[in-house]
Amino acid sequence: MTAAPGQQALALDVRGLSKRFGALTAVDNVSFSVRSGEIFGLVGPDGAGKTTTMRMLASVMRADAGAIRIDEVDVVADPERTKRHVSYMPQRFGLYDDLTVDENIRFFADLFDVPRKLWQERAVQLLTASRMLPFRQRLAGQLSGGMKQKLGLTCALVHAPRVLLLDEPTTGVDPVSRREFWQILYSLRATGVAMVISTAYLDEAERCDRLALFDEGSMMYCDTPQQLKRELPGAIVRVASVRPREAAAAIERVAGVRGVLLVGDGVHVHVDDAQASGAPLAQALQAAGVPAGPVERIEPTIEDLFVALLERKHKAA
Numbered sequence: 001m002t003a004a005p006g007q008q009a010l011a012l013d014v015r016g017l018s019k020r021f022g023a024l025t026a027v028d029n030v031s032f033s034v035r036s037g038e039i040f041g042l043v044g045p046d047g048a049g050k051t052t053t054m055r056m057l058a059s060v061m062r063a064d065a066g067a068i069r070i071d072e073v074d075v076v077a078d079p080e081r082t083k084r085h086v087s088y089m090p091q092r093f094g095l096y097d098d099l100t101v102d103e104n105i106r107f108f109a110d111l112f113d114v115p116r117k118l119w120q121e122r123a124v125q126l127l128t129a130s131r132m133l134p135f136r137q138r139l140a141g142q143l144s145g146g147m148k149q150k151l152g153l154t155c156a157l158v159h160a161p162r163v164l165l166l167d168e169p170t171t172g173v174d175p176v177s178r179r180e181f182w183q184i185l186y187s188l189r190a191t192g193v194a195m196v197i198s199t200a201y202l203d204e205a206e207r208c209d210r211l212a213l214f215d216e217g218s219m220m221y222c223d224t225p226q227q228l229k230r231e232l233p234g235a236i237v238r239v240a241s242v243r244p245r246e247a248a249a250a251i252e253r254v255a256g257v258r259g260v261l262l263v264g265d266g267v268h269v270h271v272d273d274a275q276a277s278g279a280p281l282a283q284a285l286q287a288a289g290v291p292a293g294p295v296e297r298i299e300p301t302i303e304d305l306f307v308a309l310l311e312r313k314h315k316a317a
């Protein structure tokens with residue numbers, strides 16, 4: 001799935017980006033670059049600085065320090081030249097509820113002087129991909145949450161940007177619409193669009209070509225999901241249980257356990273050594289009378305990794 005980012009031209013280059021709000025450093029000396037045809041994910045806890053970074057990239061907020069170049073053009077010095085090539089879909093995209101789907105698309109096309117024939121062609125293509133074609137005459141205010149987001153994406157794409165900035169575009173969207181949304185991102189990737197996407201869903205983080213983990217304004221790690229998983233010290237084991245909270249309480253103090261993450265149907269346990277911890281974990285669960293399946297070693301998920309990396313940072317602080 002992963003494109004080979006090294007072979008594509010640099011679309012976005014960010015160096016030493018910083019932003020303060022009074023005493024708070026919301027974004028602290030962040031640097032990264034994104035190539036054409038690359039999906040670059042921003043993940044991290046609430047308040048980590050993802051939206052502020054995105055706003056600076058979109059030129060809707062001024063950076064206190066740092067440089068942003070899009071297609072070799074300095075965004076800060078020449079925002080007008082880069083505006084046409086960038087599209088920003090904020091968390092609350094400004095659709096007009098009292099306009100139809102088509103009228104919204106037309107509004108955004110007119111903002112960028114896209115010729116009628118061209119935007120209509122693009123609209124059909126994008127609405128087909130998101131299965132929205134039957135709803136062209138529906139008022140935006142009467143669309144479901146997922147449909148609104150897909151319309152927002154269509155509007156953001158109608159002027160064929162080379163760089164697309166998406167701030168949590170699928171939050172609250174149903175799984176089917178999320179999958180369709182990602183299919184559109186993949187087809188954009190194939191046409192060379194560079195994308196920066198922040199997401200609260202770590203399954204979506206796995207789909208990105210590269211990921212940046214933000215915490216307290218800093219970019220702590222940045223790499224492919226596969227490479228990031230190799231950063232995890234120790235191993236992850238999974239224990240299925242219908243009472244995950246009790247399972248977690250029973251095992252969190254077992255020797256060799258670094259952390260426990262609740263998942264829907266049990267717990268993921270971060271341990272020093274998967275083999276050595278099998279028996280003590282099973283004994284602790286049995287002693288506490290918690291029904292549980294066998295202890296199985298699994299590949300870490302991105303969520304396991306981020307929880308472990310953030311824990312390590314906060315313990316070291």
Ligand SMILES: Nc1ncnc2c1ncn2[C@@H]1O[C@H](COP(=O)(O)OP(=O)(O)OP(=O)(O)O)[C@@H](O)[C@H]1O
Nearest residue numbers: 021024026044045046047048049050051052053214
């Ligand atoms: N306009 C502002 N004025 C003052 N503080 C702000 C402003 N915008 C953001 N902040 C603060 O900057 C920090 C980073 O916020 P930001 O919205 O960028 O984080 P985030 O990672 O996008 O989190 P979330 O997912 O909750 O939006 C937070 O502590 C936030 O309260």
